[in-house]
Amino acid sequence: MSTVFLIVYLFPKSGKFKYNFEKGKPWQSENLYAPFDFAIKKSNEEITQEKERISSNAVLYFNLDSIIYNGVDNLFDSKFPEVFKDTIPKQDYEQLYITGKEIIDELYLFGVLEEEYNFNKDKSVVVLNGRKTIHKTLFSNLVELNEVPSMVSASILEKGLEPYKTSYLSLFFDLVQPNLVFNKSLTDKALQDEINNISYSRGSVKRETLIISKGEIVEGDKFQILQSLKSEYESQLWSEANYNWILIAYTLLVSLALLMLLLFLRKYRIDVFENNTKVTFIFFNIFLIILITTLVVNYNSKYIYVVPICILPLVFKAFFDARLGLFAHVITVLLLGFIVPNSYEYMFLQIIAGIVTILTVSELYKRANLFISVGQITLIYIVAYFAFFVIHEGSIETIEWETFMWFVLCGLATLFVQPLIYAYEKLFGLVSDVSLLELSDTNTKLLKELSNKAPGTFHHSLNVANLAEACANEIGANAMLIRVGALYHDIGKMKNPVYFTENQSTGINAHDELSSKESAKIIIEHVIDGIEIAKKNNLPDRVIDFIRTHHGTSVVYYFYSKEMKLLDKKVNKHDYSYPGPKPFSKETAILMMCDSVEAASKSLKEPTSTKIDAFVENIINKQIEEEQFLNANITFKEIESIKKILKRKLANIYHLRIEYPE
Template sequence: MNKILDFLYKKQSLIYKIFLFLLSVFLIVYFFPTQGKFKYEIIKNKPWQYENLYAPFDFPILKSDEELEAEKIEVQSTHIPYYVFDQATASNILRSWKTKSNTEVDSLIQNTISDNLIQSLLDSIYSRGLISESKRLNNKDLIYLKRANKVQETTYGNLINQDALNLFLNSTLDTLNQTTQTVLKSFFYDLLEPNVAYDQAFNDKLINSEIANISPTRGSVSKGSKIIAKGEIIEGEKLRILQSLKSEYQSEDLDSTSYIMILSGYSLLVALALLMLLLFLYQYRQDIYENNNKLTFIFFNILFMVFLTLVVMKIGYKYVYIVPLCILPLTLKAFFDARLGLFSHVITVLILGFVVPNSFEYMFLQISAGIVTILTVSELYKRANLFISVAQITGVYMFSYLAFSMIQEADFQSIDYNNFIYFILSGVGLLFVQPLIYTYEKIFRLVSDLSLLELTDTNSRLLKELANVAPGTFHHSLNVANLAEAAANEIGANALLVRVGALYHDIGKMKNPIYFTENQTTNITPHDELSPQESAQIIIDHRLEGIEYAKKNNLPDRIIDFIRTHHGTTTVYYFYQKAQQEAPEDVNIDSKDFTYPGPKPYSKETAILMMCDSVEAASKSLKSPNTNLIDEFVEKIINKQIEDDQFENANITFKDIQLIKKILKAKLNNIYHLRIEYPD
């Protein structure tokens, strides 16, 4: 049992990687649509590349979206509308019109007209029905009029609308004088209320019912019928039949054996794609592969983009381009590097290619956009750069889609321009990458260029404390930061990262600042009262003190690595030599007491810092610097580090080191360049 536990403990990192891999495969396949994959690629207006295709079974021909839309419009246009006749309104008006008459009308009734005339007019109007015109039709159009429990078929012209009411009153009152007509018309307009209305709810229900009954198919194809021959252009009816066959194939009910086969196929393909990613990390990004936190972060981002795409596809396949898939390479480039970001993006697109419609078009657009993302997005912490890159990415989407549509539709009017709106929405989604990066930093404890930029602020609390407590060290750190940044730019390393590392690499000297030469203002040094071993230990301990300061102030691990490695396993040579000189001849001085414990630099950036730190610190000892002296001085220090194998773990080449030497020589020559002496 102990052996098993011991084995599990030693292999826990590998076990976690296997678990993460299997869990990712399971989650992706679990949410994949479980349907058969049509084995032919259908590209409109392109020749059929396969052998002659015959119908494998009987299947119906699906109507196109345009045909279905035309039938819906026809249902709406041919629908005979229903109107409701409100008998109660008519009865109330007929029964109580006298109570609503005014003095002027009462006088007319007594002197000129009779009650019977008004009553007759009202009967004529309400027997036909007075309509409120929310939906205007032609007079000859048929309608259904619902009176109580009966439905009467009539024409729209039989109802009285506003225009018909004017004509009706004019013809009926024509025999009366003009004054009487005006008064009575005003009276009727105030008195009358519509008693016929369009039955919106009932008509909508009928129309929706008729639309639901529209058949999605027209005709059928018999088993064995030739669908298309090799070399024929995929267009018109042949395209519709092929799409119908694909839809029928994918919607076919699967038995348990077929279901298991499809799941197994998906699992193998997804596993292969993720395995390629793991192999890439193992081969070219060993530090990321060994770090389970970073590995989890990468897999999480891939899963997140896959799930987001699948959710959008559930809403509608046509919205698939709304998903801002380029957030993935943007995020991974911000935390790691461009090559890993692009590789992970390609793997994600390959996985989604199994389930998205028009997979070749989708993959071409997404991979093209991913490449542009990697090539154009630089210095993400600059807001203008992000907006410019988003515009370029959106432009690539639109340009590529337009090119595909020109091939497939051969007509600008047939292009679905809604996708351009989706591309713009996808671009807007890319703008959320900055808050997303900030969230990831907090959750996964990673550091991006945005955080590094904040750490370069010399007004931060920790750097202000360094400037106050150890001003010489602060000045030294600024000089090293400038040298290291220039060297990193020269060899293509992360200049912002190495600058931040240089600013904080010596914060441990705040513990005992006076014991370090750059902070001493007189010729008296406290080391005179200590043994060489004690002095060396104080010097060596500034590394551990720096790590403690960094952790207390929540500096990222990537910055702490600079503190940990900037002296590698070098020797505090001055005190080692002093100890040898002071020791009796029979006493052997152990060099381990004067050696930094390491580790050695393991990246280009940490190696650059070691070189720049040593050269800048030692350059203070130059008495009368000149070009030759500086060149020999730089060569001597860096060659000594190479001889001591300080860079054996770093991915830095001899060519890189030669370029760094060149930059350091040029910078030091500029620093020590003497001004000409001006006359008094």
Template sequence: MGKTLDNVYKHQSLVYKYFLYVVSVALIVFFFPKGGKFKYEFQKGKPWQYENLYAPIDFSIHKTQQEVEEEQSTIRTNKTDYYTYSSTVVSEVRAEVSNGINTLFQTEIFTSSQRESLRNLSEEVLTDVYDHGIFQNMPQSRGTVVVKNNEAQPIAPNDYQNVELAKKAVTEYLSDANSYGTDRLSGIIRNNLKANLFYDNVLTESALNDELSKISYTRGEVDQGKLIISKGEIVENEDFKVLSSLRDEYESELWMGSNYYFILLGYTILVALVLIMLFLFLKRYRSDIFLNNNKVTFIFFNILLMVVATTLMVKHYENFVYMVPLCILPLVLKNFFDARLGLFVHVLTVLILGFVVPNSFEYIFLQIIAGIVTILTASELYKRANLFISVGQITLIYIVGYFAFHAIHEGNLDNIEWVLFGVFVLNGLLTLFAQPLIYMFEKIFGLVSDVSLLELSDTNSKLLKELSDKAPGTFHHSLQVANLAEAAANEIGANAMLVRVGALYHDIGKMENPTYFTENQITNVNPHDDLPPKESAKIIIDHVIKGIEIARKNNVPDRVIDFIRTHHGTTLVYYFFKKQQELDKDADPANFKYPGPVPFSKETAILMMSDAVEAASKSLKNPTYGIIDAFVEKIVKGQMQADQFLNANITLKEIEMVKKVLKQKLTNIYHLRVEYPE
């Protein structure tokens, strides 16, 4: 048991990677939509590439979403409006009319027969007017039903009337009566007319929902054994609908019963294979990232983020799957690492998502092309215009790609879903969120982006301002080294921004004892003259340790602190070692060596060469082309012989290119002119 725990502890980094791998596979498969995968790929307008396909089971042909929506729209357009007939209102009107007639009889003289005639006329008029009822608001629908005495009675449009039309009908009815007092009766009835038909929203919606629920989502059956499509036959519109219905039926059947576990196993194996490819790539081509669990976690986190976002979109809003800004992934990874890694991870993520998205071929094609465009166009993201230009090109690729696929499928430009253009534009706007996302990732995972490097390179920042005040000579030396190192990095394709920032901060440890370093001595007094060589060497060597402490105290990123650690590697403080040998021939060189480590990247190697060359160049008197050439060669050769570049991924050819740049820059610094032959 103890040995097992020891092995786990010794290989904890590898154990963590296994754990991250298993958790990532499990999470991805968990978020996958619950459905099997149809074994045939087909596209509208393309030939059927497989053998003749016969229906393996009985299944229904599903209507398309557009067909269903058209039926729903037709039902809503022709829906029946229900109105409630209020008998209470009619009774109130009758009572008010009766009171008006009684008042009329009291003010004027009528015979008994005239009174009876007027009362009968009022009843006839009210019965006729309220036969179908009077609408409060005239109905807009041609299908109108009045619920009267719990019975539904349809009303023809020519029977529709509101209060104004009812008043006209009363006037016309009584004008034909030709009896005494009808004009006064007409006024009484018209003044008391009220609407008694009221729109019943609850009943109308209930009836509409009932009609909508009767819509059939299928249109026909296909019997088992029937030929669906022959080999080489073009997949036309009807064939496409039948094949899509078979696919849906097949996938839903697959996920039932014992098939569930086999499908789960299949998904798990495929996702596991994809993520294994990522680990193999990192181990073979990006070993520094593979050994850094923080960076590996960051990469897997981004993959999971995109997979979860896309699978959730497919599950709830399948038609808007392109709204997920997948190109953020290569943008972010290129910003923190490099273009090759960013594209490789993007392609693997798209392959994983190909299992779950509709029209997987189109999706994979468009997303890979968009990812390539992202990698090729996105550079120097700290310049805001570059990000906007890149996002514009990504959006254009989506739109052009959609046009192309639509033309292939339909053979024309009819029925274009214009809403997808809005989706592509929204995708582009969401891709702009890469900038704040990069900032968040920097804080969460402790990484450094070009934006942060740009901020660190500001010479008015607190730490560099302090360096210029306390050790102005060192500050000027750092600026010179930054210029040399940046030029060399550009020459061999290294990260020039990172090298420049590393050069600006590499000697901040000299702020502790600035006068012990020659570039800060403004008088002829050298404090080392009063110290033994061993103690002087310790002060010089300690500026590396003190620089690391100052950098950490000021929250300088580890990626920049690496330049402070490695800019002297494990070289010897040669001047004081020689002075010690004059006192003691058996002096131990280990006491005069920097603690290291040696440079482990192109950038840190460039800084070591630039720092040594710039510092030593101050001793040159009357330099010429030949002197500078031999001088640079001697310094770099000494570093190579001391095995300072063994761990750096810099080639001999690149070292030669760096030396060439250093020679050119020193020539410019000393303003040398061409030497003409005598």
């Protein structure tokens, strides 16, 4: 239940528009009438255009320094006699003075700018003296300092005073000072006020008004009205009662989805269902994916495809199997449909990608396989997204190629699954194929110790591992797991190696000095000893299961029958039986068959194909009669396939040739 509440907490707490529609496509539902009054919202393009128009028409504010004009005018009166002496004609002297006054008035009519600005010449300008508006004009009427020489020259030429041009320019170069300063803060504030006053709606729709009819194409105003209704429906304020109802509804849906997963585990993966750690691990990963996706959507939904959802089936396949991985992936994607935009498109892409992940990724411990599979997953994302875009837009002209980069990043993020699997192994005590590969190395400390203390048992384990791996490949079982299980299944024999025939190199049998019951006890205890050694060396539970079950509840028949003959009466069979449990998976069942066949094959004298066939049949049929495979999910057909493999492998071991007719 904690997972349900955590997931519901991440879900949006508003209503969800119950109709799906696409621009340019027919309306598939019945005639739609407005359920309440609502405003028609402007599209993003309309809002953007309006903002651009306001920005282009925004008024510029400049502060005027009124003292500058009087200072320049007075300075002109004092400097003019110094530049132009009384020696020049009186008429020219007076004309030059009048022209200078006119130029000053023209320059400071609206003002002289402090610096150059790249504003449009048609922009409106307000000149302020303190808080008082002095002028309202265009930016083109304001004078920039670099324009002063040209204005002075033009006035001189117009008055016919060209001989005095150089002196006049020199005079005004020292004379003119800017008196306008751009008020950026006020300009920006005025612009922002105008943008804030933008109306985000245009018109309204009254309750019970027909919005769209069935079969009508969703385009133009119809599309915008539907978008407005959807937005209004999902963003309206909810009362406490509505809010509680939404929470209850989400809780029911999430509970239903997770219940389906639990039912799947109970029916098809009972060993996982009964293991609280594994169930917690599954739910934790589902919640983690939903949490990461929610955070990305809340930040920016355009990055939604960067989240490596396909890590989920990869992790579950590594620790469990493909069917559980795909089932959990589909459940997770269905839950994400409540959070992500364009939920149908998103779910289609992710489910297809999950299927490809399950089908293509095999033998995760091989790095090349993971890289190839990630490339295939990325390609599927790109192809599916491209197809959806063309269906929606009808062309590729407006396609956002940037999205393809998100898919590539998603593929690269999927490669993070390798270190993630390692971390999960340490946190949850699980075992993956990568760890199994490490354990299958015969140079590990435990297997080296086995080869030193019990070389015959070590050789027997290698033979069993080869037989079991071949059988597992034949019926589609986990070959890596069964190989590791076979290598370690007899490590308990290290405690008393001389009591097992494969380690008796001197010809002396240690059992000759023991009673049948004592001998049977030592033989049986190698299972218990093996479990203790395995736990001491931190072997995974999946490997220890092979040690527990490789003899099931079978009887140490040699000592049992010996005791029966000796006492000539009925003997307690329980004293000569292994404690079990019986094999409970295909892999543990295969190991039991291969272990019994390989051990007993040493007693074959002058083996022939006929003898080997009968020998394998007798051993495995006896195990079936004793119901050793009753708890294992293995079929008679698979058992027959295993028999064929064992017969062929034993024939190869004994180098048997085809018997030609005489």
